[in-house]
Amino acid sequence: MTDMNLPDYKQQSDAVRDRFDRLKQRPVTMEVRGLHKEFATRGGTVQALKDINLKIHKREFVCVIGPSGCGKSTLIRILAGLEQPTSGEVLLDGKAVTKPGPERGMVFQGYTLFPWLTVKQNVMFGLVESGYDKNTAEAEARQWIDLIGLARFENSYPHQLSGGMKQRVAIARALANKPKILLMDEPFGALDAQTRAKMQAYLLEIWKNIDVTVFFITHDLDEAVYLADRILVLKANPGEIDELIEVPVPQPRHPDQFLSAEFLATKKRVEELIHPPKEDGDDDHLNLVRMVPVSDEVGSVF
Ligand SMILES: Nc1ncnc2c1ncn2[C@@H]1O[C@H](COP(=O)(O)OP(=O)(O)OP(=O)(O)O)[C@@H](O)[C@H]1O
Numbered sequence: 001m002t003d004m005n006l007p008d009y010k011q012q013s014d015a016v017r018d019r020f021d022r023l024k025q026r027p028v029t030m031e032v033r034g035l036h037k038e039f040a041t042r043g044g045t046v047q048a049l050k051d052i053n054l055k056i057h058k059r060e061f062v063c064v065i066g067p068s069g070c071g072k073s074t075l076i077r078i079l080a081g082l083e084q085p086t087s088g089e090v091l092l093d094g095k096a097v098t099k100p101g102p103e104r105g106m107v108f109q110g111y112t113l114f115p116w117l118t119v120k121q122n123v124m125f126g127l128v129e130s131g132y133d134k135n136t137a138e139a140e141a142r143q144w145i146d147l148i149g150l151a152r153f154e155n156s157y158p159h160q161l162s163g164g165m166k167q168r169v170a171i172a173r174a175l176a177n178k179p180k181i182l183l184m185d186e187p188f189g190a191l192d193a194q195t196r197a198k199m200q201a202y203l204l205e206i207w208k209n210i211d212v213t214v215f216f217i218t219h220d221l222d223e224a225v226y227l228a229d230r231i232l233v234l235k236a237n238p239g240e241i242d243e244l245i246e247v248p249v250p251q252p253r254h255p256d257q258f259l260s261a262e263f264l265a266t267k268k269r270v271e272e273l274i275h276p277p278k279e280d281g282d283d284d285h286l287n288l289v290r291m292v293p294v295s296d297e298v299g300s301v302f
């Protein structure tokens with residue numbers, strides 16, 4: 001991070017403020033109320049989430065970031081209906097979420113396509129499950145495969161695709177069910193930097209054109225600031241909301257903005273929250289004993 005004088009990350013241009021004012025007037029797609037989650041372990045209980053309250057508005061892009069183990073995946077699994085909260089509730093368009101449903105599409109980091117099905121069959125899968133006849137499901141699936149630019153690969157199997165292509169199919173499969181919200185848990189975490197950048201641009205393009213709200217977990221600060229309207233920063237032990245940041249970078253996003261003052265100021269704030277200054281007694285020092293002669297010391301000058 002540079003030492004340049006950055007503006008306050010809370011400072012928003014008129015256009016950005018206006019955008020957030022309008023965003024907050026949109027209907028609430030997903031609401032989380034007083035959510036707590038405890039897991040029973042052999043040694044007692046782990047409190048994974050504590051008092052999470054959040055409203056996600058229609059067509060909003062929310063990114064979630066926080067240290068490992070702060071409860072990000074637990075939260076998204078509860079939103080998906082895959083896990084039950086200990087207390088509190090999740091509402092989708094005002095209705096309680098109790099189990100998985102087609103109105104919530106999921107994309108995970110690991111490649112979750114069925115390896116024995118082709119691209120087309122993978123995308124059709126949920127449609128057939130939810131009662132579409134085979135021809136309609138096939139026609140729908142083709143449209144989505146076309147949209148993600150993989151028409152030539154509709155009869156390929158997952159092992160014949162690159163990592164980025166697999167994640168594009170996973171996104172198409174989730175979107176084919178016309179979800180109200182797309183729940184993404186580090187979907188690009190396993191991709192190389194270049195493919196990841198392409199996938200980010202590609203996801204923004206989809207989001208711009210399709211009526212869907214996005215809840216996206218990441219470990220990557222740049223990714224969070226680049227994609228999000230708001231960033232939910234969680235802290236660990238127990239997993240609580242640290243801050244909810246309105247990203248002051250204008251929409252639509254463009255890679256040129258990575259070096260803008262608003263972008264860097266937001267990134268700096270998230271970094272401060274995730275890596276707070278060390279407290280006394282908190283020691284990262286490695287207890288290593290030198291096992292090389294002094295003359296071979298790395299960086300020594302002869
Ligand atoms: N099924 C489970 N049983 C017991 N403890 C669990 C279970 N699932 C999660 N936990 C605990 O809950 C806490 C939150 O885990 P979670 O996987 O949600 O974190 P995370 O923020 O997604 O981490 P990461 O960044 O590493 O993916 C951790 O302490 C974890 O060990």
Ligand SMILES: [Mg+2]
Binds near residue numbers: 072073074
């Ligand atoms: Mg996780």
